[in-house]
Amino acid sequence: xxxxxxxxxxxxxxxxxxxxxxxxxxxxxxxxxxxxxxxxxxxxxxxxxxxxxxxxxxxxxxxxxxxxxxxxxxxxxxxxxxxxxxxxxxxxxxxxxxxxxxxxxxxxxxxxxxxxxxxxxxxxxxxxxxxxxxxxxxxxxxxxxxxxxxxxxxxxxxxxxxxxxxxxxxxxxxxxxxxxxxxxxxxxxxxxxxxxxxxxxxxxxxxxxxxxxxxxxxxxxxxxxxxxxxxxxxxxxxxxxxxxxxxxxxxxxxxxxxxxxxxxxxxxxxxxxxxxxxxxxxxxxxxxxxxxxxxxxxxxxx
Numbered sequence: 087x088x089x090x091x092x093x094x095x096x097x098x099x100x101x102x103x104x105x106x107x108x109x110x111x112x113x114x115x116x117x118x119x120x121x122x123x124x125x126x127x128x129x130x131x132x133x134x135x136x137x138x139x140x141x142x143x144x145x146x147x148x149x150x151x152x153x154x155x156x157x158x159x160x161x162x163x164x165x166x167x168x169x170x171x172x173x174x175x176x177x178x179x180x181x182x183x184x185x186x187x188x189x190x191x192x193x194x195x196x197x198x199x200x201x202x203x204x205x206x207x208x209x210x211x212x213x214x215x216x217x218x219x220x221x222x223x224x225x226x227x228x229x230x231x232x233x234x235x236x237x238x239x240x241x242x243x244x245x246x247x248x249x250x251x252x253x254x255x256x257x258x259x260x261x262x263x264x265x266x267x268x269x270x271x272x273x274x275x276x277x278x279x280x281x282x283x284x285x286x287x288x289x290x291x292x293x294x295x296x297x298x299x300x301x302x303x304x305x306x307x308x309x310x311x312x313x314x315x316x317x318x319x320x321x322x323x324x325x326x327x328x329x330x331x332x333x334x335x336x337x338x339x340x341x342x343x344x345x346x347x348x349x350x351x352x353x354x355x356x357x358x359x360x361x362x363x364x365x366x367x368x369x370x371x372x373x374x375x376x377x378x379x380x381x382x383x384x385x386x387x388x
Contacts, residue, residue, distance in 0.1 A: 094138045097129050098202065105204040107132055109153035111140050112198050120193035121145070132157055145195050148185040152199040162200040169194070205230040206347065207264030209287070211253055211278040213239025214291050217269035218334035221246055227340060231310055232258050236273070253278040255285040262286040265343045267323060269293040272338060284317045289346055291323035291339060
């Protein structure tokens with residue numbers, strides 16, 4: 087294994103451990119003269135900085151653009167960088183991002199860019215039987231589960247990724263982009279629901295009857311929660327599958343979360359065929375180390 091490969095693996099391990107999203111770019115095919123050959127890899131962070139080597143200015147520009155899209159919608163992409171004159175004779179291909187290159191080398195590079203995303207956050211507020219069942223099921227479904235519960239209720243959660251005592255969800259990593267389910271079931275409902283609606287999570291659900299949910303919506307309005315946040319509340323929580331037991335209710339809630347998550351991914355997909363033109367390829371691109379001095383940068387040359 088080369089030093090460059092070791093650096094990339096080290097960076098990937100550190101970033102995954104820190105819960106940072108990134109894209110992995112791998113050169114899978116080249117034609118004619120190119121700076122990087124098949125098998126070359128690079129890590130692209132969300133801010134566009136790169137660790138590794140997949141080629142010089144033109145290739146790197148295309149990979150950065152693709153990485154930004156990949157991290158936005160979670161969909162892997164095949165990127166083909168062609169000389170302008172050659173691409174003009176080749177129609178756009180479904181499933182392939184075609185980039186016109188003005189690089190003087192005249193080579194063709196195909197790069198597979200895939201997202202490496204942290205597990206989606208599931209915050210379960212409360213220590214009820216439904217909360218415990220949802221936490222267990224959520225971990226098995228691949229969510230990073232945080233139990234937000236009172237001290238005396240924490241022991242009821244057998245295994246979770248993180249715990250906070252109480253309902254201060256501002257302390258929860260990923261709460262602003264995660265899924266929050268309030269399953270307090272009569273134990274400080276208002277406090278927990280107010281915290282859930284105030285943390286910015288795109289999905290907030292409340293476990294309880296319609297009548298109770300309406301009462302709490304009125305209470306949230308009096309507490310100053312914006313109307314659009316109150317309107318976005320999923321209550322009663324979960325899909326209507328006739329659930330009765332805590333385990334069945336947890337299943338209905340997780341099913342609704344998965345539905346919301348996958349629908350969001352589908353609606354942000356780009357057209358299947360895309361052609362972009364890159365600026366001239368004579369530029370020098372600085373490739374920098376992302377974190378903790380673990381990866382060594384180098385200068386990109388086409």
